[in-house]
Amino acid sequence: MSDSSRDTPDGAGWGPEDRGDYRQLMPRQVEKLSWLDPRLLWRARNGVLASWFGDPTGGTRNRWVEQRRTAGAPADAVIRRDDPDHFSFMVIGDTGEGDDPQYAVVPGFLKAGEGTKFAVLASDVVYPVGSTDEYGTKFFRPYRDYQAPIYAIPGNHDWYEDLQGFMRVFCEAPPLAPRPAPRRLTPAWLRSLLWHTARTPDEQRLAEARTLRAAPAQQSVQPGPYWALDAGPVRIIGIDTGLLGTLDAEQGRWLREVSTGPAPKILVTGSPLYVDGEHHPCAIEGGGTVDDIVRDPAHHYVAAIGGDIHNYQRYPVPVDGRTIQYVVAGGGGAFMHATHTIPRVGIARVTEEDFRCYPLRGDSLAFYSRLYGRRLRMRRFFTLTEAEATAVVAERLGITPTRAQGQPVRLTARIRLVAALLGAGRRTERRARFRLPVRKAYTQLFSPGSATYSPPFFKCFLRLDVTPDSIRLRCFSATGNRRAEVEPPVEDEVTIPLR
Template identity: 25%
Template sequence: MRMMQAAMSRAEDGKQHRDLLYDHFSEKDDFWFDFMADTGDGGNSSYAVARLLAKPSIRTLKDDAQVTLPRGDLLIIGGDLAYPNPSAFTYERRLFVPFEYALQPPPSYKAEQIAVNKPFGDQLRQYDGPQCFVIPGNHDWFDGLQTFMRYICHRSWLGGWLMPQKKSYFALQLPKRWWIFGLDLALHGDIDVYQFKFFTELIMEKVQENDSVIIITHEPNWLTDWYWSDVTGKNISHLICDYLKGRCKLRMAGDLHHYMRHSHVKSDGPVHVHHLLVNGCGGAFLHPTHVFSKFSKFDGVSYECKAAYPSFEDSSRIALGNILKFRKKNWQFDFIGGIIYFILVFSMFPQCELNHILQDDTFSSQLSSFLETSNDWSSSCLCSSCCCSDSYVTS
């Protein structure tokens, strides 16, 4: 699929990268963008996040002072749009419905119609509403990206957010010489040669020496590589270290369903990436953070954790509660499991020559026969063990 996208990235009029590079935000004076990932569980949790994103503004506290944050001009979604697998049902019910409830699309929008000519260039500059760009995650690739292409690249609206993108990866030119590179890692944890070629050419032709770049991937390989003692994303590292050369100010990812932010520790050596951020709190279940508490180095650069949700202490306590409090919080599981186990055992009675138990008239007599049979089995097993022991001693 990525190869097919690369083959189609040259427009009919000969303008290369028309479907991959978007610069309509670059002339704005004031610009905000939101980022979320892993919204695929659907239901109340996904709607709660979508509702916050849809509000014209939200108020929060910072250093005991109230801060008002406006809705982003741009929403970036970092993959895993529906669990457990991509399908028309999961995308509709677990992604599009919560977002449409949070912010309605225009009346002219018809979900069954394919978007052939999406707005581009001046058309997007004249549009003042929120827009959305999406990269796929590993769950979105389980069907070869077919559902993602049909619902994201061939539709125009996610709720009230306009979706101009036509491919699974893209580059956005922002105001003040900032850029966003949205990468598609597929199921390999890395970009392919066609993406590498597009982004390297873009860097050499348009990204200037003092520009700043935000790279967004689905998987935070700086954490997963450290945890599994592995090395992945070699093409991404090559792109960042040898082409951007310190201009990558921030890497953002999802996949892990928590929030963690690391910043580099000042040193005399080169800094390839200044900040690392994971935000997989789009509505899916929670992942622990304490297992990454000792992470401190990536690509030869030292980092320190600036924020984590849940905190390392809370994460450890929640993980311990999964062991100690599971049966208390999920007593229904024991009850239902016990019934299923009893039915399975009961169904084996005829094969174990226990039909006489079922022939009794009342439940109490059946239970009494069952207990007597169990005692007989225990006695026979004990005798058999003794006989075997005597035979062993005699021999």
């Protein structure tokens, strides 16, 4: 097995570049998204409009679900598979930018995914707005050699065209009939004036794309944007958190129903419940939260896996004498969200010693120091080596470096200043007087506009091996280097008891 980032700098991808073969999988021409492009931001405006004038996704979602039920989908939205008691499946989140980082994940994903029964794609299948015409290069082509079904839950980007592409590809659903025009001078009417709607898809282009995953073993049809899947001894439940990260009342009622029963359960969601050292329980319209349902001992949840944030995090939360593994798994291909901004973890009785993340905070800080140095044309000032970044993060958090260091690093005033400016986490949430936008604003704007197209990429995906007694969850990394393609490194591993 290859060294991981927890073992050596080379395992993190900092060694001499030996780029993998992933580029052979890519189309000749690749569109490089820039979230600093006003035209792209305008296309992706629906999330902002929903927050200003009211979120219509609950009503639209219910129309999609009703359409699928009328077409014969099971009323309980449960997919019943004939898997043995011992089986494996993959989870990969936030994949579809269609560029180097997404395709760099594919060789390792195929290698680690050998023998698995299916995969679950958690959030944001296609960027920037979930267009049907982009599924060819951002879904069908990269996963054409994965010889098993892929189920998916949508993310907010898939909703930017009212879920038309997602429902067409994963549910074989025709477009919805147009809704009646809202009453004039209401918030809904104002929203409709600016709402981005889906373009008519190119049918020939979609048909050609489908041929890339046309093998019988690869086929599946979902009952809708949210579903439950019975596989072997476990039930996997995928929920759709729409544009703003909440559940409508009807989906909340369904979630409570499918969560009953003694089977161990895994939740897959587009909005992680624990992330960046914070708790986001996910509100349900009409009252209650998703995490209330997950924590209820009568429901037997053992894990909750969320996309949306583009890295890996794990919080083993003690709940009533048991442990629920809360996982962030959004590192499947899109730009990387920083981990070095996460403060020292101390939440829900999870300590820094219990917490795991990928990339390691030091590697994240080193990555973004290079990025800021390049963007601001101040490379000599901003750029930190991986050893310097690891040492200064350890100092600021008051922890032992995760990766053993070679020669001791002398921390200079420049190193400490760069770490502070880039928002490196502290022992507490005390705010610096001035820092560059690396947390809230950075997540929303600068980070998406700063994707890199050469290794290391710090991407990741999960493999879960299920038995009647336990689930073995492993996080594999994809750096874009050849060694990670041949033997994907394991960045984290935990065994979850089922009995």
